[in-house]
Amino acid sequence: MADLVEQVFNLxxxxNPLIAVESPLQERGRFLNSIALYCARKNIxxxxxxxxxxxxxxxxxxxxxxxxxxxSEYKGIAxxxxREDYFEILRFWKKTSxxxxxxxxxxxxxxxxxTKDADIFLTGEWIRSAxxxxxxxxxxxxxxxxxxxxxxxxxxxxAAVIPSITQELPTVEEISVAIAQMLENSKAQIDDVANAGVGMYLADIETGIRSVVNNFHSTVELAEQLSAYKIKLFKRVYNIEFVNPSEIAVGGLELMQLAFKKYKRLMTPLAKSYKLRLPKGVLLVGPPGxxxxxxxxxxxxxLGFPLIILEWSSFRSYGNEAEYKLTKLLxxxxxxxxxxxxxxxxxxxFAGDDDLSRRLSGILLTWMQERTxxxxxxxxxxNLEYLPPELTRAGRFDDIFKVDLPNNGERYEIFKIHLGRFDPRFKYGDVYTKSEWRRLLKETHRCVGAEIQxxxxxxxxxxxxxxxxxxxxxxxxxxxSLEIRLDSLLEARLHINPLAIREADKVERMRNKASLQGLPSSPVDDSVYSNGNVNIFS
Known part of the structure; x- marks a missing residue:
């Protein structure tokens, strides 16, 4: 906040007789208090x-x-x-002593x-003129x-005649100082809490701490509760899901996982000393599911990074505020x-290919190019063809992976992961014979992971x-314990009509176009269930 006030008084x-200040509503009291204190010291x-x-x-x-x-000098218009009478303050400030x-x-x-509304347009023009x-x-x-x-x-x-200042989100150092004052604690004890508060304004952090202040016994517990509060806040304010890293099992996609392990190495001090960088972006291309x-x-x-999940098409619903919403999110x-x-x-x-989608992609491209x-x-x-060509060139999305229909070996792994959720036997070993697995894998040919689940x-x-x-x-x-038999799976398969069969022409078109531009995310199937390992004479 001190930095924001300093920028104001520098202008x-x-x-500069006119200055625009963008500050979130929850910070309004803090901003006004800081301005009033500064003015009191300067006798303004x-x-x-x-x-x-x-x-x-x-x-x-x-x-x-x-x-x-x-x-009392300002009377307004009774x-x-x-509509202009509601903004009499502009006339008053021009003439007052x-x-x-x-x-x-x-x-x-x-x-x-x-705007297309004539009355609002004329009022806006009068305010601009004033x-x-x-x-x-x-x-x-x-x-x-x-x-x-x-x-x-x-x-x-x-915009050219009114300089603008935006209140940025506080740094972790600023958050540490503020939390130390809120909790009257030493900095060493609140580092975890400060890190949990990154991404929120100080007023939000204060509200979050106040909501749990009587329900925690250590700063570690407070950090966890503040992090949970932040996740809910992000959902309400930015319409995003904030997901912390978690242990999950993955069936297949070894080449993609290997690539991300390499990305993790690019964040080491040694890699940075060689001026190596992370990819700006990664595209995952393939059929649904x-x-x-x-x-x-x-x-x-x-990577050990939290995941922010955003439905990109949701920005279109914001209308005139879409660009502002995207800028704040970035x-x-x-x-x-x-x-x-x-x-x-x-x-x-980008399916509409209209002016809004082009403006949003421009904001995203600029940010991706300039961020550090x-x-x-x-x-x-x-559908990769919906994307503007400038989005898929090197320097924007550096790597493109084709996420394809799972092969036999991958479907085997996916089945075991989901079966282990219900039948403990699959967590520690195998239950079906190889011939039973081959039958199941044959019956689920062209099924994707979501359909197997x-x-x-x-x-x-x-x-x-x-x-x-x-x-x-x-x-x-x-x-x-539930013991899931093969015949139960085969019966359940009868109720599923795989998308890759139902919409075969569309899915194959997606797969072919993805193959032309994407790297494989999975190696060639070399499992015992690979089609190449089937002995047709047995």
Missing amino acids: IERQ NCYIWMQSDDKLYQLKIENKYLDLELV FKTV LEGILILEGIFPWLAQA LLNLNLYNRQSNKTVLLLGANATLSSDI TGKSYSAKACSQI SLVERLNRVILYLDDFDKG SSVIVLASVN NIVERAAANTFFCLYPEDVFLPSNNQT
Whole structure:
């Protein structure tokens, strides 16, 4: 916050009568308090106009607390007949003998891009004109107007004359200092808590700590609860899922996993001393259900990076705020550092090929090209041809992996992973004979991982119904283990119509195009269940 206030007063000293300040709503009290303290030390009057009641107040610090004192000189217009009457403060500030800083809230929505509504358009033009008059009239005076809001988007015709400042997310060092004050603890004891707070504003961190302050017994426990609070906050504010690395089993995709193990080595001090870098981005291309999203979680596990899962096409629903939302999200990712930004169904955001999709891709491309953080952008794609060519060139998405239909060996591994969730026998060994496995693998030819999971879950449910025909209560230590038989799996398979068979022409088109541009994510099948290992004379 100190840095933000310093930037404001640097612009004021350079005789800027208009300054735009973007600060999140939850930080408003902290910002106003910091401005009032600075003005008190410099003997500068500071005022704030409240649009809600059309009144002017002077900010003062009384006993270290912020106080608002009504300014009687400003009367406003009691009976407002036109929309401009609600912004009488702009006329008043031009003529008044009062000097200092005037903070205006609620102006930015009128200063964004043009609208088709004639009434709103004319009001916006009047406000722009009034601000430009202030910019000329007050340039040599001791008057400054701060336009304050959560979204400081300005239309192109006025952006050139109003410098903008954005309140950035705090660094981990700033968070450490703030948390030490909140908890009255030494820095050594709150490092974990500070790291858990990265990506949140100080007001959010304070709210999160206050919500759990009576329910933790150590700073480690507080860090865990603050991290859980952050995950929920990210979902509400940014509409993303924030997933910490977890232990998961992966069937196949050895070449892709090997590539990410190499990426991890590129983050070592030795690799950095050779000026080696992580890839800017990685594309996963293949038909639906082949495990692209699961692959992202596996890569998160290998790197030890949290995973931010974002539905790229969701930005289209934000309309005029889409660019602002994306910019704020990328700022969050940059501050978090050492994360994987996973863009799910990336190609769907470009299916319309309209101006919005091109602007969003431009913002993403610029950020990917210029960022210096250790962030890997991972994107899943079904139809590569939907993406603009500039997105797939080297330097943007450096590696492209084809995530294909699983081969026999991979389907065997996937079956064992899912069977082990219900039948403990598959966790520690094998149950079926090789001939039984070959029969199952033959019947599930062209099934993807999601479909194999569905088959196993159906078979487990049917096994449960056979084991317990009626509802009974049994203590957990007396429950019989589910033993899933081959015939249950084969029966469940009858209820699945694989996408690769149902939509064979579309799936094959996807696979062929992915093969032309993508690296294989799996080696050639050399398992005992490979088609090449079948003895046709046995």
